[in-house]
Amino acid sequence: MTQVFRSPAGYVQGRNVINELGEHAADLGDSAIVLGDEFVLDLVGDRVHDNLESAGFDVALEEFNGECSEKEIERVATVHEEFGADVIVGAGGGKAIDTARAAREHTGGALVSLPTIASTDAPTSSVAVIYTEDGEFVEFHVYERHPELVIVDTEIVAQAPTRLFRGGIGDALATWFEADAAHRSGATTIFDARSTRTAQQIARLAYTTLREHGRSAVDAVENDAVTDSVEAVVEANTLLSGLGFESGGLAAAHAIHNGLTQLEATHEATHGEKVTVGTISQLVLEGRDDAFVEEVAGFASSVGLPTTLGEIGLEDPDPDELEVVAEAACAEDETIHNEPFPVSPADVRDAIVGADAIGRRLSADGGR
């Protein structure tokens, strides 16, 4: 069967690379619109503006309203069109980048991702996650094109709240387990094709990088420091996890995350925090041996990620609530069916319960 690997055209990462944006974007055009929310424009707007201008771009900064909704996408596309920009720069978190990506689909031109946090796979992907104006999930859009350029300034990322960095680790921790499950079952990726050996190794490298550098990277980011381990983990969270999920495939962990989002009580937990619970549940579902599950859960806990339902807002879930999660995780088009065996809602419910019990035992033991 056909195998497909796709990716952004360029990726630039390092301390102060925001000052090289114009240089790396030079062949993408000569006018640019920069989309970021009020906080992000305050943080980087002037630097981005001046840098692009000195590289010969006409530049406009546009404030993002905070939600990747159809209405906001259309508004941004109109601003983009009126300005006649060749390039749109999506600056900030996943929502601003997704909105820039969706807007350029209407208008054409190049997309530059400028993440200011290492929290999700959005910077490198071809996917936008669309919400209502009130923040309810609507759908995923998969576009033909990837960003032309991804530029990640690690000094900015290291100064952002550590919880967002930890969330990125949680999201990236799932990548290898999901890509591996999808590969073993012969499932297709979001490109409707089999994955490549390249994508499998990228997903695996995300995992080994986190295991080798995750703890010290979190320690450093807690102190706003950029160490080589921080560079390694930013790359794992952003590039390796981003390429790994798209070209490698998803499986149970993200489906269980999607199920968990059905319960209002989990809404305070970040994407990566819920994905972590999904990952440990996937390992239990797959019947991995105790030592391995405990090792992964112990790592998650050591970087400050949740391993119990209580830590993501579900202190004492009643059986009906877990039923809702399990049913949603097993919806017909969910990636849980990329596991190499049939999965039923009862299996998922009990895997979540089993994973939670392991997490609670480990924290009671303090033996992590």
Ligand SMILES: NC(=O)c1ccc[n+]([C@@H]2O[C@H](COP(=O)([O-])OP(=O)(O)OC[C@H]3O[C@@H](n4cnc5c(N)ncnc54)[C@H](O)[C@@H]3O)[C@@H](O)[C@H]2O)c1
């Ligand atoms: N497209 C994809 O492939 C993909 C993948 C995963 C998640 N997502 C989407 O990404 C979104 C979640 O993204 P997110 O977790 O990055 O957050 P977000 O975009 O929801 O919000 C980011 C928040 O962090 C703030 N912020 C940004 N940089 C900061 C900094 N340096 N310091 C302090 N605060 C800063 C922003 O002002 C904003 O309030 C969801 O909509 C999710 O569906 C998309």
Ligand SMILES: [Zn+2]
């Ligand atoms: Zn994710």
